[in-house]
Amino acid sequence: MKNKPKPTILIHICCAPDVIFSLPLLRREYKVVGYFFNPNIFPKEEYIKRLNEVKKLSQLQKWQLIKGKYNQKKWFSLIRGYENEPEEGKRCEICIGHSLLETARKAKELGFDCFTTTLTNSPKKRIEMITKLGFQIEKKINIKYLETNFKKNNGYLKSVRMSKKLNIYRQSYCGCKYSK
Numbered sequence: 543m544k545n546k547p548k549p550t551i552l553i554h555i556c557c558a559p560d561v562i563f564s565l566p567l568l569r570r571e572y573k574v575v576g577y578f579f580n581p582n583i584f585p586k587e588e589y590i591k592r593l594n595e596v597k598k599l600s601q602l603q604k605w606q607l608i609k610g611k612y613n614q615k616k617w618f619s620l621i622r623g624y625e626n627e628p629e630e631g632k633r634c635e636i637c638i639g640h641s642l643l644e645t646a647r648k649a650k651e652l653g654f655d656c657f658t659t660t661l662t663n664s665p666k667k668r669i670e671m672i673t674k675l676g677f678q679i680e681k682k683i684n685i686k687y688l689e690t691n692f693k694k695n696n697g698y699l700k701s702v703r704m705s706k707k708l709n710i711y712r713q714s715y716c717g718c719k720y721s722k
């Protein structure tokens with residue numbers, strides 16, 4: 543009897559340290575492709591640095607990577623008026639919502655079964671906010687959002703260890719100009 547094919551998932555990748563543990567874990571049950579979409583990262587040199595680390599990891603761990611557009615002009619226009627919000631406030635909600643929405647759109651366009659994000663591996667991110675946004679976008683775009691918590695069961699610590707072992711760059715700020 544043939545094995546049932548695994549469902550396909552597009553995972554939004556925020557950075558190499560957050561995908562290093564999350565994607566291999568998902569692979570046990572899904573056919574996974576990574577989507578690097580981060581117009582929030584400032585300055586551009588930092589964006590390129592993080593993208594290159596993700597590319598390196600995709601080759602080491604052997605998974606497919608799609609690169610999204612880097613449109614900082616649009617990102618700044620979306621968060622206008624919320625520049626001074628604290629981390630995890632309204633600015634972050636808009637920023638994360640934008641990344642999830644674009645991932646869902648790409649997943650739908652390419653015929654994936656569902657989408658998710660590596661952001662739930664980060665100790666600084668509120669899972670409830672990410673999950674709420676994911677389900678709102680699921681309804682809006684009509685594609686399933688996979689709820690995750692990649693930091694549970696020491697997921698964050700495991701990703702730190704793996705990053706050190708593979709000599710992966712671990713950034714010191716979230717990504718945008720205001721978190722720097």
Ligand code: SF4
Nearest residue numbers: 634637716717718721
């Ligand atoms: S702190 Fe992080 S999540 Fe918040 S707006 Fe900046 S890049 Fe986005």
